[in-house]
Amino acid sequence: MNGPVVTQDLYPSRKSPEPGTMERRDPVVWGKAGEGPLSADELAFFERNGYLWMPGFIGADEVASVKEELDRLWRSHADDRTDEVIREPRSDEIRSIFRIHETSAVLRRLIADPRFAGRARQILGSAVYIHQSRINYKPGFRGKEFYWHSDFETWHVEDGVPNMRMLSCAIALTENTVFNGPLMVIPESHRTYVQCVGETPDQHYKESLRAQEYGVPDDASLRLLAERGGIETPTGPAGSVIFFDCNLMHGSNGNISPFPRSNVFVVYNSVENTPLRAFGPRELRPHFLGSRDFTPTDAY
Amino acid sequence: MNGPVVTQDLYPSRKSPEPGTMERRDPVVWGKAGEGPLSADELAFFERNGYLWMPGFIGADEVASVKEELDRLWRSHADDRTDEVIREPRSDEIRSIFRIHETSAVLRRLIADPRFAGRARQILGSAVYIHQSRINYKPGFRGKEFYWHSDFETWHVEDGVPNMRMLSCAIALTENTVFNGPLMVIPESHRTYVQCVGETPDQHYKESLRAQEYGVPDDASLRLLAERGGIETPTGPAGSVIFFDCNLMHGSNGNISPFPRSNVFVVYNSVENTPLRAFGPRELRPHFLGSRDFTPTDAY
Numbered sequence: 001m002n003g004p005v006v007t008q009d010l011y012p013s014r015k016s017p018e019p020g021t022m023e024r025r026d027p028v029v030w031g032k033a034g035e036g037p038l039s040a041d042e043l044a045f046f047e048r049n050g051y052l053w054m055p056g057f058i059g060a061d062e063v064a065s066v067k068e069e070l071d072r073l074w075r076s077h078a079d080d081r082t083d084e085v086i087r088e089p090r091s092d093e094i095r096s097i098f099r100i101h102e103t104s105a106v107l108r109r110l111i112a113d114p115r116f117a118g119r120a121r122q123i124l125g126s127a128v129y130i131h132q133s134r135i136n137y138k139p140g141f142r143g144k145e146f147y148w149h150s151d152f153e154t155w156h157v158e159d160g161v162p163n164m165r166m167l168s169c170a171i172a173l174t175e176n177t178v179f180n181g182p183l184m185v186i187p188e189s190h191r192t193y194v195q196c197v198g199e200t201p202d203q204h205y206k207e208s209l210r211a212q213e214y215g216v217p218d219d220a221s222l223r224l225l226a227e228r229g230g231i232e233t234p235t236g237p238a239g240s241v242i243f244f245d246c247n248l249m250h251g252s253n254g255n256i257s258p259f260p261r262s263n264v265f266v267v268y269n270s271v272e273n274t275p276l277r278a279f280g281p282r283e284l285r286p287h288f289l290g291s292r293d294f295t296p297t298d299a300y
Numbered sequence: 301m302n303g304p305v306v307t308q309d310l311y312p313s314r315k316s317p318e319p320g321t322m323e324r325r326d327p328v329v330w331g332k333a334g335e336g337p338l339s340a341d342e343l344a345f346f347e348r349n350g351y352l353w354m355p356g357f358i359g360a361d362e363v364a365s366v367k368e369e370l371d372r373l374w375r376s377h378a379d380d381r382t383d384e385v386i387r388e389p390r391s392d393e394i395r396s397i398f399r400i401h402e403t404s405a406v407l408r409r410l411i412a413d414p415r416f417a418g419r420a421r422q423i424l425g426s427a428v429y430i431h432q433s434r435i436n437y438k439p440g441f442r443g444k445e446f447y448w449h450s451d452f453e454t455w456h457v458e459d460g461v462p463n464m465r466m467l468s469c470a471i472a473l474t475e476n477t478v479f480n481g482p483l484m485v486i487p488e489s490h491r492t493y494v495q496c497v498g499e500t501p502d503q504h505y506k507e508s509l510r511a512q513e514y515g516v517p518d519d520a521s522l523r524l525l526a527e528r529g530g531i532e533t534p535t536g537p538a539g540s541v542i543f544f545d546c547n548l549m550h551g552s553n554g555n556i557s558p559f560p561r562s563n564v565f566v567v568y569n570s571v572e573n574t575p576l577r578a579f580g581p582r583e584l585r586p587h588f589l590g591s592r593d594f595t596p597t598d599a600y
Contacts, residue, residue, distance in 0.1 A: 140523075141519055145553075184479060219441055226558045231477075254554045
């Protein structure tokens, strides 16, 4: 395994019985305008707010062809009982399929496309590899909530990623309305690291993908962040795309509307920020959650 | 007990193993413009859509004084373990207190105020009494969803109200945003009665106030209604008021935002529509859910 030699835990969490907050120790934007497709204004917006929302970024034809690939994956994983397929707690419906950049040629191409990987490279100021990829499906009527969390808290503690130099990109394949449990983000929250309480049991990931118990931010910190930055719900048509910083606080309410929601979700990490060992539990999470293949997307 | 002699169940539900729908058999608006504070346009909107939303209807001072009364009731019921105080399934926080028109002089006056009771009288075309009243509190962070339902289905089957000649009025005491689990309504759904499956066990109400299992509309009917009428989420400042028909399909998503939501909730029934016997279970639900006191609000 390659990656930097980590000597210090820059973002301790789950190590104290009391929650706490600390300032981010890393830049948000590592690259510059002119080095990629994003303008200076877009980079400044991302730096200030921690996300960038691009409604209707890809067209209806491309959405349709990606959805076709999703349907194919859904059917081919119907009987897949491995950990890489996550199901709704009660109904057993498939909620997520992981590691799609390794199992689907169509989605691997999409994820490495300069429209997405190029923007990630520009924000992170280096080549990028895929730390995690998945397709998500939030059913109508009985879609469950996803409580507030910073992805980085988990990727740091459980996957061993040392620095805040990674980001997520979600490509919406259905309309995002305020009714169907869309992503909610707290602007500016990416500048503050919320240190959660409690230790992480080994093999915790099996349960955490269904319902969170560890790495849960405390009420006071969340209230502080929401009072400072407010809450935004980016809504828009299928084909809309969001990039958001690894430490942006986000979550989603349940979905009792009849309208399901699906997306492609990709985590780009800088090749200069590869994990070495977990900062919490004894073992790193499995490859499908925190990839051990650091091949840059340029080499796909 | 007075009330009309009921010979026929006009709206059968929970009597068949298969769900079904039927057309409403009653008028929506029983009164006329000129007989009360609502204009012809407002009455026409209510008739067509099944609700009327009046953002910022009462001012900040009045909201503050009603909230003061709510806080007082909250404190005085802290140790009340009767059925009239409903708590969150997990946290034990108070979610609702019932029968407030009988226990609070302040709220009794508010509920009989012509601004509210007068509009109810005009829509229902007769004097009105209170079938049910409560204050609701949906906490931040962990507020649970309330699944789609028609109130009338329950008030008919379990409380024995014969006709669709009643309505609800909710006075918001906090801002309704798209984030904090606000009411969602399906416009036009009040014209269709969704017949639910399953029988109603006796004393069902004790559980149903916490989590619904009976009187739950089926997916296909909900999809049909939502495709026809869409979904609306009335949002606005504290002091906003909604009137909605007893058969309007409504619900709310959970609330993971830090912002709680509270309101005063009143069900006005026509004095010509009083219940006689339940159409489902052997016994009527208790007085705090379906009042046996048919005193018109004019006599308060």
